[in-house]
Amino acid sequence: SAWQALGDAYRVSVRIVTLSQDSAVQVPVSAVFPLPAGASDAGGMAAFDLTRRHRPGIPFILVSGTLGEEVAIEAIRTGVTDYVLKNNLQRVAPAIRRAMVEFQEHTALLAAEGKMRESEQRFRRIIEASPMGMHLYELRDDGNLVLIDANPAADRHTGIRTADRI
Numbered sequence: 001s002a003w004q005a006l007g008d009a010y011r012v013s014v015r016i017v018t019l020s021q022d023s024a025v026q027v028p029v030s031a032v033f034p035l036p037a038g039a040s041d042a043g044g045m046a047a048f049d050l051t052r053r054h055r056p057g058i059p060f061i062l063v064s065g066t067l068g069e070e071v072a073i074e075a076i077r078t079g080v081t082d083y084v085l086k087n088n089l090q091r092v093a094p095a096i097r098r099a100m101v102e103f104q105e106h107t108a109l110l111a112a113e114g115k116m117r118e119s120e121q122r123f124r125r126i127i128e129a130s131p132m133g134m135h136l137y138e139l140r141d142d143g144n145l146v147l148i149d150a151n152p153a154a155d156r157h158t159g160i161r162t163a164d165r166i
Contacts, residue, residue, distance in 0.1 A: 081098075
């Protein structure tokens with residue numbers, strides 16, 4: 001079939017997601033979801049909604065026989081990664097490739113953001129626990145140095161609550 005002939009150095013595993021929770025939970029990460037013959041675009045969006053609830057964040061490529069422009073725009077706006085018309089199946093491999101790259105980039109970004117939060121929390125704990133008074137300042141674009149925070153030791157040493165001065 002046309003699905004098996006996609007090739008392009010990718011093995012494409014196609015699963016049709018029905019509206020049962022069991023099959024939605026089994027969706028693999030770079031899956032392509034063709035609509036059964038005669039299914040409406042609303043059925044594809046229902047499959048997307050169900051999949052998103054059970055496997056948030058995975059790429060979702062909607063394959064449809066007749067996807068109108070307004071439906072396609074709404075699908076992309078709500079989180080569908082891409083859509084491919086059944087009469088243009090040569091777009092499936094590039095759509096999967098792009099979805100995989102975006103998924104990997106998004107995953108890397110989330111990991112980096114998590115590491116940044118951990119680093120900020122570690123820095124905050126060190127500053128808060130320090131017996132030495134520390135004031136934190138920010139250099140603004142206009143050249144002014146503005147007090148933005150202080151640790152509890154600074155408040156004890158000065159006798160002034162920094163929170164009252166910010």
